[in-house]
Amino acid sequence: MLLGAVADDLTGATDLALMIARQGMKTVQVIGVPEPGADFGDAQAVVVALKSRTIPAAEAVAMSLRSAERLKAAGAEQIFFKYCSTFDSTDAGNIGPVADALLAFTGSDLAIVCPAFPATGRTIYRGHLFVGDLLLSDSSMKDHPLTPMRDASLVRVLQRQTPSPVGLVPLEVVEAGPEALREAFDRARRAGTRFVVVDAVRDAHLRTIGAAAAGMALVTGGSGLAMGLPGNFVKTGRLVPRTPADRMRAPRGRAVVLAGSCSAATRGQVQTVIDQGIPAFQLDALAIAENRITAQQVADWAEGQPVDRAPLVYSSADPSVVRAVQDKLGVERSGALVEDLLADVARRLASRGFTRFLVAGGETSGAVVAALGVQALEIGPEIDPGVPWTRSIGSPDLALALKSGNFGTPDFFLKAWRVLD
Ligand SMILES: Nc1ncnc2c1ncn2[C@@H]1O[C@H](COP(=O)(O)OP(=O)(O)OP(=O)(O)O)[C@@H](O)[C@H]1O
Ligand SMILES: O=C(O)[C@@H](O)C(=O)CO
Numbered sequence: 536m537l538l539g540a541v542a543d544d545l546t547g548a549t550d551l552a553l554m555i556a557r558q559g560m561k562t563v564q565v566i567g568v569p570e571p572g573a574d575f576g577d578a579q580a581v582v583v584a585l586k587s588r589t590i591p592a593a594e595a596v597a598m599s600l601r602s603a604e605r606l607k608a609a610g611a612e613q614i615f616f617k618y619c620s621t622f623d624s625t626d627a628g629n630i631g632p633v634a635d636a637l638l639a640f641t642g643s644d645l646a647i648v649c650p651a652f653p654a655t656g657r658t659i660y661r662g663h664l665f666v667g668d669l670l671l672s673d674s675s676m677k678d679h680p681l682t683p684m685r686d687a688s689l690v691r692v693l694q695r696q697t698p699s700p701v702g703l704v705p706l707e708v709v710e711a712g713p714e715a716l717r718e719a720f721d722r723a724r725r726a727g728t729r730f731v732v733v734d735a736v737r738d739a740h741l742r743t744i745g746a747a748a749a750g751m752a753l754v755t756g757g758s759g760l761a762m763g764l765p766g767n768f769v770k771t772g773r774l775v776p777r778t779p780a781d782r783m784r785a786p787r788g789r790a791v792v793l794a795g796s797c798s799a800a801t802r803g804q805v806q807t808v809i810d811q812g813i814p815a816f817q818l819d820a821l822a823i824a825e826n827r828i829t830a831q832q833v834a835d836w837a838e839g840q841p842v843d844r845a846p847l848v849y850s851s852a853d854p855s856v857v858r859a860v861q862d863k864l865g866v867e868r869s870g871a872l873v874e875d876l877l878a879d880v881a882r883r884l885a886s887r888g889f890t891r892f893l894v895a896g897g898e899t900s901g902a903v904v905a906a907l908g909v910q911a912l913e914i915g916p917e918i919d920p921g922v923p924w925t926r927s928i929g930s931p932d933l934a935l936a937l938k939s940g941n942f943g944t945p946d947f948f949l950k951a952w953r954v955l956d
Contacts, residue, residue, distance in 0.1 A: 537768050538580040539611025540761075541602045541637070543595070543618050543629065544897035545904060546939040547758070548584030549912070550921040551617045554758040555580045556914040558765035559776020564912040564925065566904055568598050569605040579774060580765075581606060586901035588619070589681045592628035596636045603640055613752060613764065614641055619897075620650045620657040620757035620921075621671060621941070622664060622689060623682040624696065631696025634755050638699070638729060641752035645724050648693060648701070649744060651735035652759035654920035655942055658736040662703040663687045666941075675799040675941075678854035680861065681870060681898070689732045699729035706734035709743055716747035730755075738762060758921060783915035783924045785934035785955040788890025790845035791837055792948045793877050795899030797851050798940030800947075804895070807945045808847045814840045818850040820860045820869040823876050830879035837880070838887055845893065847948060848880060874899055878906035885931060893936040893951055900937040907931060918951045919943045 538555065542548030548564050556562040563578040567585065575581045583602040587595035603614050616637050624630045638646055651659045656667040666674035670687035677685050686692050694701045708719045716733075723731050735741050738759070745763015748754045754764070768774035792808070794801055809815050816836050822828045833848055840846040850873045852860075860869045881892060881903045892907075894900045908931060915924035915934075921942045927933045936951050944950075 536575055536578055536581055536606070536610040537773060538613050538615060538764060539603070539606025539609070540580070540582040540615035540617055541599050541606070542582055542584050543588040543633070544586060545584045545900040546897040546937045547617050547619055548582045549923060549925060549937045550939055551615070551758040551761055552582040552914045553917055553921065553923040554761045555582070555765060557779045557917065558762065559779070560765050560774060561777060562914050563928070564914065566910055566912070568601045571605060573605055573609065575609055581609070581611070582617070586898065587629060587633070588623055588897065590629070592632040595629035596632050599633045600636050600640055603637055613754065615761060615764070616753065616755040617758065618650065618755070620652040620655060620759065621666060621676045621684060622650050622692060623679065623684065624692070625682055626695045628696055631693055634730065635697050635699055637753050643751065643753045645720055645728065646730055646753045646755050647733050647744060647748055647751070647760070648689065648730050648755050649733045649735055649760045650689070650757035651741060652757045652921070653737055654759070657757065657759070659689065659732065659734045660706060660736060661734065662690045662732045664689055680797055680857050681866065693730060693732065697730070700727055701730045701732065702726070702728035704731050704733045706736065706740070709734055709740045713743055713747040716743065720747070735759070742766070780916045782954050782956055783926060783934065785924070785926065786890040786932045788888050789842055790891035790893070790952060791884055791889050792845050792847040792893045792895070793881060793899065793903060794847065794849035794851050794895035795873050795877050796896030796940030797854070797857050800941045800943055801895045802851050802853070803945045804943060804947045805847065805849050805851045808948050811949065813844050813847060815847040815849060818848065818873060818876060820850065820864060820872050823872045824864055830876055830883060833876070833880045834883035834887070837884055845891070845952065848877065850877070870898065874902035878902040882906045885933070890932070891934045891955065893938065893948060895938045896940050904935065904937070907933065909933065909935065916954050918954065919947060924954060
């Protein structure tokens with residue numbers, strides 16, 4: 536293994552694994568902290584998918600450290616800490632505390648912080664994160680149910696989460712190339728800076744940053760930052776890139792879409808399915824809390840739909856609806872109610888011959904995959920930037936597309952099936 540990554544949610548891990556696989560590395564994604572002495576076969580890159588984005592910081596630190604230890608023990612030369620391209624976190628963490636712990640674990644004196652992912656509209660300029668044309672704080676991320684992002688300055692956001700000094704490397708240094716970047720990193724180290732937010736607005740910038748990160752024991756960022764890392768192993772003759780897959784064989788069986796994301800892109804994708812007249816079942820957290828809807832009823836409904844189209848089960852709702860529910864039930868409880876129900880539906884459908892699952896939302900995917908008992912994933916073809924098909928390794932044998940809430944074109948839930956054989 537050359538590269539070992541720890542991702543703070545499941546869809547984020549899949550996004551990163553796809554990016555690395557597309558650069559030609561044999562990549563495996565494992566769900567949850569690997570066992571001590573875990574055998575990762577002939578994987579050149581391993582991405583550990585945690586569900587640590589919104590849990591108490593101390594727990595996120597503990598599981599991230601254990602994962603990094605196991606990756607390092609299995610030979611990983613560089614550790615990648617993957618968080619969201621919209622820097623999803625709160626002032627309590629968990630990006631700062633986990634990054635601090637990994638910095639100490641890897642014995643590093645500086646780490647890059649770069650969530651930019653231009654293919655999905657995430658760019659960083661003067662340390663400010665943009666989502667498309669909007670500052671992060673003006674984007675739909677300001678209304679996220681668990682991690683509302685109301686400040687676009689990544690230096691400020693991160694500095695509130697860590698006692699380690701956070702600095703900035705502006706775009707002109709990145710444009711000057713890897714050597715200039717390495718010099719800027721050295722200056723930052725000498726000034727006592729421990730984290731540098733690095734500007735990037737195009738893929739070329741991410742490749743430059745990746746090249747400058749050669750040999751750094753820890754890098755942190757979104758999946759975009761991984762674009763330039765495999766090339767470092769190619770340059771030193773340690774990696775012969777493979778050709779990434781463009782189709783995937785999937786197990787025979789029925790298909791379903793489960794959407795627990797309330798992100799703007801997912802809401803648009805839900806609307807497209809409804810507009811096409813495809814069967815769709817809407818969940819509501821209050822109805823679940825009051826036992827007016829159960830997993831059994833939802834699974835029966837899905838099973839009763841025509842077999843030739845994937846039905847949709849969704850809880851995706853507008854921010855005002857989500858806020859009203861959260862005011863009544865609390866943020867955590869309403870989230871957990873929906874996640875648990877969708878997970879229970881997935882488990883029931885898997886036992887009734889459903890083998891192809893498209894799941895929207897990181898937390899939702901974490902809950903669903905845990906319920907299905909999936910432990911590791913092989914990375915298949917890209918459906919849209921950041922979202923591949925995956926096939927579970929071992930039992931149960933399932934095809935899974937785990938979509939980050941804000942990724943994918945409006946017709947994602949319709950077109951995703953076309954690359955499966
Ligand atoms: N109707 C609803 N009312 C209240 N909470 C909801 C509702 N629908 C979904 N949720 C909760 O909102 C959260 C959405 O988080 P999730 O990570 O699944 O999606 P996302 O944040 O859009 O995706 P990603 O993390 O990939 O960007 C989950 O905890 C989910 O249970
Ligand atoms: O980086 C992203 O935007 C995604 O991979 C993600 O982490 C969403 O949960």
